Amino acid sequence: MTDIILYDYWRSSASYRVRIALNLKGVAYKAVNTSLLDGGQKAPEYVARNPQGFVPMLSIDGHDLTQSLAIIDYLDAKYDDPPMVSRDPVERTKTLAQALVIAADIHPVNNLRILKYLKDELRQEQESIDNWYRHWIGEGFAALEAMAPETGLFGGVQPNLADVCLIPQMYNARRFATDMSPFPKLARIDAACNEREAFRKAVPEAVKPA
Template sequence: MTDIILYDYWRSSASYRVRIALNLKGVSYTAINTSLLDGDQKAPAYVARNPQGFVPMLCIDGHDLTQSLAIIDYLDAKYDDPPMVSSDPAERANTLAQALVIAADIHPVNNLRILKYLKAELGQDQEIIDTWYRHWIAEGFAALEALAPESGLFGGDQPNLADICLVPQMYNARRFDLDLQDFPRLVRIDAACNQREAFQKAAPEAVKDQ
């Protein structure tokens, strides 16, 4: 049994990103299902190791790593092939900016805990919550579409950090019935990424029952 353990939830976008990165780098790991619906992430033993009580958490080299982009950064430093960001400072900054459109601007306001708060604490109905969800994806995707290359992936011939962030967000967009016709470049990149085994093996339906 591998000593690399991923505390994971199949539908978590952040966990999805880390699964893709692990697969791209060929890193074997054991996944421990941590159900956000059942509240597994709030168990005292888990919170003692991850005070935010979020997924994913990657246990590797004696460390309990949290926050998906920080985990991917660690993996990129430890396993340098394939690289998730360029060694060129300007290209690295550009990739981080593209990735953060999703990881910092779209995803946080659409996180499950936010959606639950909108419903349980603020009394919003599901139609309003779904409209909220689609609005923030569409706003971020409009910017990301303008930043996307005319051909190839964000990473060119090979996926990079921006591609890793895009694919789970495209999954969410379809799940909430966002019309994607205004984002042809993002649709193209998503389709190309999902032709790769590393992305296919990380997909929610591929890991749901593991």
């Protein structure tokens, strides 16, 4: 059987999402560190397979899959337990909307290449960059807090795609000293998810190269 290979960077939140999904579904994989700091994602042989030059990339079934939500969608179609989205059209749409608050609205303006551009090209001070980061997290989290259930996870008893996207963003929020007091429901979901082995095994410190 051909190995399933995840081209990964330990601190990439998009890679973190895919690690969680693989763990939840019990899919064994081999991780290949692709350092964003060293430019491994821009190596010619990597870009030939992934033209955007981003992580993650999942090599599976003879395919090189890119974009974390697209990868998780593939995994969900191939390994249906536990499901990441409901088969009910309305519930599926709600979950996708919640996940996209993070994956489409918070994360793209706060990822490493944006922060580096702010610092290197626009000459912003680190304090301004950190404030930028916290602003967009706070705006997105305010919406998610309103969407979050009063009890349980976004997925109810079992984590779903919204939970898988939330937990890496919560990790980043803590890294940037975001005030989490306005988001008690998100904090509850984060704590509950991180009690599960699939989430604990995916945290950046657990996969950081020696």
